[in-house]
Amino acid sequence: MGSGMGKYPTWQFDEFVPCGVDYGDRAVVGAYDSNHGKFRDYDRASAEIIGKLGLREQDTVVDMGCGTGGFALRGARHCKRVYAVDVSEAMLDYARVQADQAGLSNIEFHRGGFLTYEHVAEPADAMVSVAVLHHLPDFWKLIGLRRAAAVVKPGGRLYLFDVVFSFPAASYESFFDGMVRWFHGSPTPEFAAELETHIRQEYSTFDWVMEGLLRRAGFRIDEAVYSDGAMAAYVCTREAT
Numbered sequence: 201m202g203s204g205m206g207k208y209p210t211w212q213f214d215e216f217v218p219c220g221v222d223y224g225d226r227a228v229v230g231a232y233d234s235n236h237g238k239f240r241d242y243d244r245a246s247a248e249i250i251g252k253l254g255l256r257e258q259d260t261v262v263d264m265g266c267g268t269g270g271f272a273l274r275g276a277r278h279c280k281r282v283y284a285v286d287v288s289e290a291m292l293d294y295a296r297v298q299a300d301q302a303g304l305s306n307i308e309f310h311r312g313g314f315l316t317y318e319h320v321a322e323p324a325d326a327m328v329s330v331a332v333l334h335h336l337p338d339f340w341k342l343i344g345l346r347r348a349a350a351v352v353k354p355g356g357r358l359y360l361f362d363v364v365f366s367f368p369a370a371s372y373e374s375f376f377d378g379m380v381r382w383f384h385g386s387p388t389p390e391f392a393a394e395l396e397t398h399i400r401q402e403y404s405t406f407d408w409v410m411e412g413l414l415r416r417a418g419f420r421i422d423e424a425v426y427s428d429g430a431m432a433a434y435v436c437t438r439e440a441t
């Protein structure tokens with residue numbers, strides 16, 4: 201299926217082309233939940249996101265880069281409507297089946313991404329995006345976050361989780377070697393190769409860059425939590441102007 205990029209300027213970054221791990225690959229998508237289930241608890245993480253954003257039952261939420269539906273399915277049980285958006289048709293197909301099986305009819309699925317999704321509805325109360333923004337180079341991250349700010353109503357919230365580097369840049373070799381070695385000895389050794397692909401080809405950036413991007417896009421950062429030198433969770437509010 202085409203990406204629909206034909207309607208955008210030819211200089212625009214094509215977010216439909218995977219930059220590292222291929223989430224358009226149905227085998228990768230089919231194995232995603234069982235792989236991620238080894239180190240993630242979707243129920244607990246989603247409850248934490250709902251709590252941090254203060255989501256109410258009348259709220260609408262965009263899950264940008266919804267993947268298999270880890271948050272979207274749980275958000276839909278709590279909120280009025282979830283707009284589940286992803287560039288990968290394979291991910292959307294998988295998540296749709298999960299939603300059908302769970303009997304959830306308040307999730308709208310859309311193929312698109314930070315740079316292309318058109319929110320044809322009232323501005324949303326919140327956006328959630330987990331492990332997605334590193335697919336865009338920094339310039340395009342800002343464009344994507346500006347578009348996110350336009351989708352969320354003034355005073356609305358953003359929860360952004362991603363691989364963001366907060367370790368001292370001077371020690372990058374020992375830091376990355378150590379991370380890859382750790383995965384080799386962990387319950388998920390297959391993630392060692394995925395991590396190498398991530399470091400080599402995807403666009404994770406520095407904590408100070410990410411904070412600047414969020415502010416310049418029009419978000420106030422209410423909370424920034426950095427862990428293990430490579431993970432970040434931001435809770436933000438969309439500024440009024």
Ligand SMILES: C[S@@+](CC[C@H](N)C(=O)[O-])C[C@H]1O[C@@H](n2cnc3c(N)ncnc32)[C@H](O)[C@@H]1O
Nearest residue numbers: 215223265266267287288313314330331332335
């Ligand atoms: C690591 S997965 C995370 C999926 C899900 N959010 C989760 O928590 O498991 C990254 C997802 O982002 C999607 N993606 C990649 N680039 C994107 C973009 N520019 N906009 C929206 N989604 C994107 C991929 O197709 C994939 O489903």
